[in-house]
Amino acid sequence: MLRTITVGLDGSRESRAAAEWAAREAKLRGLPLKIVHVWEPVPEPMAQAPLLGAETHQHWTERVPREAAEGIRLRHPGVEVRTEQVSGQPADALAEAAKSAELLVLGSRGLGGVGGFMVGSVGMAAIAHADRPVVLVRALEVAADEHEPDPVGVPSAATPFLPVVLGLDVEHPDGTLLEFAFDAARRRATPLRIVHGWNPPPYYAYGTPANPALYEALALADAEALTEAVRPWRQKYPDVEVVEESRNGSPAVHLVDAAREASLVVVGRRIRRSPFGAHIGHVTHAVLHHSAVPVAVVPHG
Structure with a gap:
């Protein structure tokens, strides 16, 4: 049907x-x-x-x-x-x-x-x-307008779409979520900006002396994990320009910030069958409440 x-x-x-x-x-x-x-x-x-x-x-x-x-x-x-x-x-x-x-x-x-x-x-x-x-x-x-400004600074349906922004958890990179975001970017002929926020493990954040080398290693590991999660989808959608951003700090804060220059923000919601509670997740909840552009919430397993 x-x-x-x-x-x-x-x-x-x-x-x-x-x-x-x-x-x-x-x-x-x-x-x-x-x-x-x-x-x-x-x-x-x-x-x-x-x-x-x-x-x-x-x-x-x-x-x-x-x-x-x-x-x-x-x-x-x-x-x-x-x-x-x-x-x-x-x-x-x-x-x-x-x-x-x-x-x-x-x-x-x-x-x-x-x-x-x-x-x-x-x-x-x-x-x-x-x-x-x-x-x-x-x-x-x-x-917020979904399109880039024209030469005189006015957004218009005749100008290209702003990027699609995807919030991705590299520990659980669900294919349904990635498929939706890549497809949305392809249809709009616009780049896909993939944002991943990460934080040092508790033992590093609390009680362990600052170690720049360790911090750089953690940042590199998360960036590599993001690249690996996205690699099959780059191959499936070779015509979609992809920008990967792995940032230290709150994923919600980074996504809300990225939404300021987006046509669409894509976030996930893990499906839970319990009838009690909203089951939306704090990152998705924050983006829903603070993004001025349309937000797509994609349920996944």
Whole structure:
């Protein structure tokens, strides 16, 4: 069955920004776009109210995805757009919709200036439980541009994409995560910047006298481990320019910093089957909350 780029739409400016990003991604991948509008059943007391009742609610739930689809068809000719309405809890419905999607796209509310994302309970739950990649997109007013500036300094869809940034743990370099990042960079015809953050082992950080030679050896070992993890993917995607960065310090800090000059940030989420907890990981959690560009969270084993 042909997969789709699926976007969750609730009519908010954040979800409209997500729908625009999803339409561009659908065009890059040559896939249909599915707009999923989730509505929660009207409680019985409200259903009896003439202005807030079931018929009024149904009118708005039908109007939101219909108007969004019409606008996207006009702005993104050639992209096949489908709509679907489902009833239930938004997080559960979106996680279910993701099963038949190439990826799920959701909007996230910005906190302004330097605050970063407020992902929200629905977005976090969908990320934690979806079996497919989930992309979080900020509202258009606060999102960073994905393209390089033109000669007069203005980013434009006519200029090349900024690099794709991948956060990679070289101790567990999952192929699903690497495949997603390399493919995203290839489709955008842009470099892939792979960032790995490392820290000295505890015995070195605490109690052991500073030893520059040992520090250099540790740095070299981590850089070599990164090169080895990436080597098969360089061979599989020879047309993708790769920049490897192995840095001492917090991986989250380095990724958030790299996101300032990126079109997309790709991070992983290890799949855990326990029903309790979000299971997102502290690095991914930090990037979700502080990156101004779209963030793709890729589940892997």
